[in-house]
Amino acid sequence: MSLPYRHILVTGGAGFIGSQLVRMLLALPVARVTNVDKLTYAGNPANLADIADDPRYHFAHLDIADPRLRALLRDNRPDAIINVAAETHVDRAIADPLVFARTDVLGTHNLLECAREIGVRRFVQVSTDEVYGSIAAGAATEDSPLRPGNPYSASKAGGDLLCLSYAHTYGLPVSICRGANTYGPRQYPEKFIPLAITNLLTGQPVPLYGDGRQRRDWLYVTDHCTGILTVLEKGAAGDVYNIAAGQERENRDVLGRLLALLEAPEDAVRRVTDRPGHDRRYAMDASKLRALGWSPAMGIEAGLAETVAWYRRHPAWWHSIRRGDAFTAYYAHQYPMLPPLR
Numbered sequence: 001m002s003l004p005y006r007h008i009l010v011t012g013g014a015g016f017i018g019s020q021l022v023r024m025l026l027a028l029p030v031a032r033v034t035n036v037d038k039l040t041y042a043g044n045p046a047n048l049a050d051i052a053d054d055p056r057y058h059f060a061h062l063d064i065a066d067p068r069l070r071a072l073l074r075d076n077r078p079d080a081i082i083n084v085a086a087e088t089h090v091d092r093a094i095a096d097p098l099v100f101a102r103t104d105v106l107g108t109h110n111l112l113e114c115a116r117e118i119g120v121r122r123f124v125q126v127s128t129d130e131v132y133g134s135i136a137a138g139a140a141t142e143d144s145p146l147r148p149g150n151p152y153s154a155s156k157a158g159g160d161l162l163c164l165s166y167a168h169t170y171g172l173p174v175s176i177c178r179g180a181n182t183y184g185p186r187q188y189p190e191k192f193i194p195l196a197i198t199n200l201l202t203g204q205p206v207p208l209y210g211d212g213r214q215r216r217d218w219l220y221v222t223d224h225c226t227g228i229l230t231v232l233e234k235g236a237a238g239d240v241y242n243i244a245a246g247q248e249r250e251n252r253d254v255l256g257r258l259l260a261l262l263e264a265p266e267d268a269v270r271r272v273t274d275r276p277g278h279d280r281r282y283a284m285d286a287s288k289l290r291a292l293g294w295s296p297a298m299g300i301e302a303g304l305a306e307t308v309a310w311y312r313r314h315p316a317w318w319h320s321i322r323r324g325d326a327f328t329a330y331y332a333h334q335y336p337m338l339p340p341l342r
């Protein structure tokens with residue numbers, strides 16, 4: 001892939017998907033990649049340790065909702081922006097929705113304004129399948145209605161609508177990609193798959209919400225990033241692209257696979273009260289992106305095995321998160337029915 005951009009600004013590049021995206025961008029012949037990240041609890045400089053010394057990489061410690069973003073963009077003048085930064089965890093959104101509106105709506109708005117002022121050649125908004133809400137049957141296309149079911153997905157939908165309005169009203173060349181549930185190395189261990197893996201690796205029970213029959217279409221992190229890069233390279237202004245691999249599984253089946261990979265007993269699973277408003281099923285049709293030449297490279301079986309292997313090989317990475325105050329406080333609040341973390 002050869003991108004027609006010299007300097008690409010990525011927001012949220014210290015997180016799970018953003019760090020993989022920065023790594024993949026630097027593997028391409030780009031002149032400069034700037035990462036703007038607030039370093040929330042989910043932002044981790046260790047995610048970028050392997051590329052931090054690349055002379056083409058620049059880090060700016062800043063909130064995308066901060067007015068100082070304007071000066072940063074004026075001074076640096078990227079020709080493309082990929083907005084990955086967001087508050088991302090549904091359970092945290094239910095407990096404390098305001099910060100989601102602040103980052104995912106107002107932060108996106110601030111970034112759009114700055115992009116408009118400097119006149120970028122492409123703005124890619126990284127969004128989610130959750131904006132379509134629960135899909136009882138079939139699969140959402142890019143024209144399906146937005147029916148977000150929780151404060152996270154509602155905030156992401158708000159960001160998407162602002163993006164589309166900037167394309168329509170100001171002609172800003174914005175494309176939106178809506179990725180499916182993503183998993184893989186470096187995912188913060190509050191999320192379903194890395195929480196299960198790290199609890200099992202430390203001999204602790206794994207929570208499963210409700211009946212565990214919620215269905216998600218799992219997407220490996222590198223496939224999500226090739227989808228974003230395809231939209232950056234070939235996406236049309238004002239258009240939306242779903243990124244999904246067509247690998248739908250019930251949560252209880254994903255957990256069953258993890259138990260098998262880690263040789264853990266079935267009674268390691270603890271059924272806990274379902275998340276309020278929990279969407280039952282997400283499903284997207286990704287044929288529009290596939291028509292641009294994208295296809296996923298990782299199957300779910302191999303992807304789960306790779307993910308387990310990565311967490312096995314990197315205990316220091318997740319132990320340092322799990323032993324920190326931010327994680328232990330969150331865990332105690334979210335799972336009072338489980339034994340405290342060890």
Ligand SMILES: NC(=O)c1ccc[n+]([C@@H]2O[C@H](COP(=O)([O-])OP(=O)(O)OC[C@H]3O[C@@H](n4cnc5c(N)ncnc54)[C@H](O)[C@@H]3O)[C@@H](O)[C@H]2O)c1
Nearest residue numbers: 012014015016017038039040042043063064085086179182
């Ligand atoms: N993980 C998934 O399953 C998934 C699926 C579809 C879409 N997405 C979208 O992909 C993007 C990345 O998700 P992720 O799972 O990598 O998230 P993450 O929580 O691992 O990382 C988010 C990153 O954004 C940064 N950030 C948060 N608020 C910020 C702010 N105000 N200013 C600057 N930086 C800020 C954090 O410090 C962190 O580095 C999000 O936009 C999310 O909505 C995620």
